[in-house]
Amino acid sequence: MFLFGNKRARTQKSAELRSVSWLHSFSNRYVVAKLVACFVALLVLMVAVKAWETPFPYRLGQRPAVGVIAQTDFRKVNPSATRRAKEEAADAVPYVFVSDSAPLRELPSQLRAQLRQLAEAPSVEATTPELRSAFQLVIPEGTAEADIPAQQELLVERFGRLKNAVATAESLNILISEFAEFLLPLEDSGLLVGSLPDDVPAPSDRITIIFPNHTRRDVEVAAIELRAVLATDGSLGSRWSHFPALVPLREMLSNWIRSRPPAALQFIRYDPDLTREAKRKRQEETLDVFDPYIKGRELVLPGDVIDEEKLSLLQTENAALEAQATVSDRGIRIATVIALLLVVGGLNGYYLAKNEPVLVGSLGRLSVYLALIVGTIAASRLLSFDPWRMQVVPLLAAVMILAIAYNQVLAIITAFSLGLILTLSTGAGVDQFVIFTSVCAVSVILLPSVNSRSTLIIVGLWAGITYLLVSTGMGVLSNHLATNPWMESEFWWDGLRGFAWCLVAGFLVAGSLPFIESMFGIVTNISLLELSDVSHPLLQELVRRAPGTYNHSISVATIGETAAESIGANGRLVRVGAYFHDVGKMLKPQYFIENMMLGAESRHDHLAPAMSTLIIIGHVKDGVDLARQHNLPKSLIDFIEQHHGTTLVEYFYRAATKQAGEHPENKTEVEESSFRYPGPKPQSRELGVMMLSDAVESASRTLSEPTPARIESLVHDITMKRLLDGQFEECGLTLSEINRIEESLVKSLTAIYHGRIKYPEQKTA
Structure with missing residues (x-):
């Protein structure tokens, strides 16, 4: 229990x-x-x-091995039948004409002018041939000689009627007023002189007329032809009896209207644009013709190629299935x-x-x-x-x-x-x-x-x-x-x-x-090759201002690349990152020992350890600013920012601690955090390699006798110090990889500081 x-x-x-x-x-x-x-x-x-x-699985050119069966009832547009139906519907649309009543309003004034000429003429022979022809004051051609006297009497009688009808100004005004009213139906029906105009594409029995008030009317062509209009049952011929002043002159006025030139009677004109629009609209209104398909019908036979027609059929079936989905x-x-x-x-x-x-x-x-x-x-x-x-x-x-x-x-x-x-x-x-x-x-x-x-x-x-x-x-x-x-x-x-x-x-x-x-935020080997060129403006400035730092960077690049490759990391990235990692030192080069002249006094001798630490740490921020000004990629800026991680500036920390111990009356404690780099810690394996390479290369220069054993001991001590300080916690390096990096660095530094044979001096005679 x-x-x-x-x-x-x-x-x-x-x-x-x-x-x-x-x-x-x-x-x-x-x-x-x-x-x-x-x-x-x-x-x-x-x-x-x-x-x-x-999903719709079918594509052009596919061959379904088992064919395709309709999963539901549906119908599909028949393109050819639909096209024929729309064409037939468009052909049935009448041609569109637009009414123009301006010529119609000119006819009464034209009649008035010619009637005045007749009123002033003393006899038929005194009138012009055009007037005689317009008012039927001529003997018809082919009249027999025996009938000519009777025709002449008829002409005289007609001429007399015309003269009497317009004998006074008042009678002429009445006649013209009735004639203008007599023509009014033509404004609502239109008029054709003979057949359709030449610009009409094809003969037609019906047309559509659009009047000034925007009303439309479909009319029979035969009903608005001049001959039909003037017939006894026509729109004008049936109105003579309503106008007393016109009745005696019916035949002569009818002939006068017929004698007008076509342009004078052109009350409607063909409009091709409106006709096309009407046909297009009728096509849009015409319903599609569908072919029905029932469930279970074979849409594609096994092994058949899906062409455009079959693909369209399958798409229609798929759309029908989707429409039926609940x-x-x-x-x-x-x-x-x-x-x-x-x-x-x-x-x-x-x-x-x-x-x-x-x-x-x-x-x-x-x-x-x-x-x-x-x-x-x-x-x-x-x-x-x-x-x-x-x-x-x-x-x-x-x-x-x-x-x-x-x-x-x-x-x-x-x-x-x-x-x-x-x-x-x-x-x-x-x-x-x-x-x-x-x-x-x-x-x-x-x-x-x-x-x-x-x-x-x-x-x-x-x-x-x-x-x-x-x-x-x-x-x-x-x-x-x-x-x-x-x-x-x-x-x-x-x-x-x-x-x-x-x-x-x-x-x-x-x-x-x-x-x-x-x-x-990466750099490829292509970009790294471009950035590794020592003619880069930032590297050239580093050579000019801080040659010692530049030489240090070249050495770090050499040993760092080999170490990175030993663990399968990107050696080229480490090499290029090493070139730029200390560019911030060029702004205050004389504060860094590698740039000091041999035997020269250190500028830090006159500064407090805390101030010296700020200058040393500041090269990281200065380097980041310079890198951004020169548009270096983020991956290389990380090398500048993280190559020291959050390590301790140990030399000046110890100096500050020593000063504090020598002056206990100040009662100021030295905070270790004030002497650490701001970080962050290395975030990748390459940055971890960079941190170690930079540290051991700098430290190896302090060895008076860089023997292999001393180099190995130095590299191991620095590696363990960084490891115990937690600098590799975020970079993903394993202990075995750190060990391989350590071995590579020892081998590289040993090769750099290898011994040489001392040749004896040549004695002079």
Whole structure:
């Protein structure tokens, strides 16, 4: 009972400690901010993959091995039938004419002028031929000689009627007034002289007239022709009896109207723009013609190529299925997608938490990583559809960026997750997932480092070759047709297209390398090669102002690079970081011993230890400021800022302690924290190597006889001092790596201070 009871107590206490630990984590605002970033990334990722929709898996050129069966009843627009229906509807639209009543209002004044000429003429023969023709005052052609006298009498009688009708000004005004009122129906009906105008594209029985008051009227062409209008049952011919002054002159006035030139009677004009607009509107109003499809109908036969027509049919069926999905259906799908993303994200997160403390420890780095994942999925899914189908470009580019910015293991794990999510969100098969994984694996394997931009292009080339080979192999293995797959153009086209897109991804990453370095705060070997040039303005200024510091930096770079490479760290980064780590000393070079002339008095002799410490520590801040002014990358600024960590400026601390002991009456305690560098401690393995290399190189110069044993003892003492001081707590160095660094530094310093044979002096004769 005692054992069991004690065990329960221990278990309960352990659970309480765990709960307190979790509560403490959630009370940390940085932890909460990171969780919020992950939650936002999850939400955006759900939108990017459209978690509420079923993915559409079909693409042009695919050959479904088992065919495709309709999962629901639906209907699809018949393009050819719809086009014919719209064309027929457009053809049925009447031509549009615009009414213009200005010529109509001119007719009464024209009639008045000609009637005045008749009133002034003493006889028919005294009038002009045009007047006689207009008012039927001529003998018709072909009249027999026997009938000519009767026709002449008729002409005289007509002439007399006209003269009587306009004998006075009052009678003329009445006649013209009635004539103007007589023509009014033409303003609402229009008038055509003969057939349709020449600018009308084709004959038509009906037209649409738009009047000045914006009203529209469809009229029969035959009903508004001049002949029909003046007929007994026409719009004008049926009105003669309503105008007493016009009745005696009916035939002559009718003939006068017919004799007018076409322009004088052009009351409507054809408008092609309005006609086209009316036809277009009628086409839009015409309903589409649909073909019905019932559930179970075979949409694509087994082995058939999906062409544009079949793809459109499958898209219509998919849209019908989505339209029929209920809220519960969509909820189940969203929950499934969330579960999948949580599983994949959880596995990734576990790896990051265990193996990538630098990434997880920074909210900014974590946010950039999450944004890259979400952006990759969104871009890949968007570009996965026809005609581009270039989803491999963002995927491969993202994986290459991660391999450059972080490491190969993180890149390949992320590539697996991205490929899985992309495959499921686009409805692709296992073969596509195999292709994605293979291409990403090859690109990561070939990217241990980036020594030149051509490296990225070569990686893209090999990734493209892998895509072509794997795509071809998967196509052969999944071929269920009796035909030879090697003879199918689609079989090769997909692989060649993937090859081209992989090459594009290589060029894309190569071109955006400066942006990648800036966004992730890294430096590639390409940039390091450029920065390692000793002609850099900052290094040239260091040579001029502080040559001793420059020589020290060169020595640190030499031994540091070798030490970094001994543990698999980035030796080139350590070398370039060492070049710049002490640039802050150039502002006060004479306060640092390596720049003092031999035998010269030290400037620190006249300063208090605390003031000297401030000057010594100040070279870190000065170096950071100079580096930022010269736009050095963040990775190199870290070398300047962290190469001393939070170590103690031991010489001046001891001097201050000694002074305090000699003057106890001052009662001032020497605080050790005031004599420490502000830090931070080294945050990477390369920075840890840099700290040791800098310390042992400086200390080795104090050895009067730098024998191998003394060098080994010195390096070991400094290493243990830094280790016990906790300077390596945050850089990720293991004890075995520290031991290998120590061995490398001993070997390098021994080589630098190797002994030489003393040659005897030559005696003179």
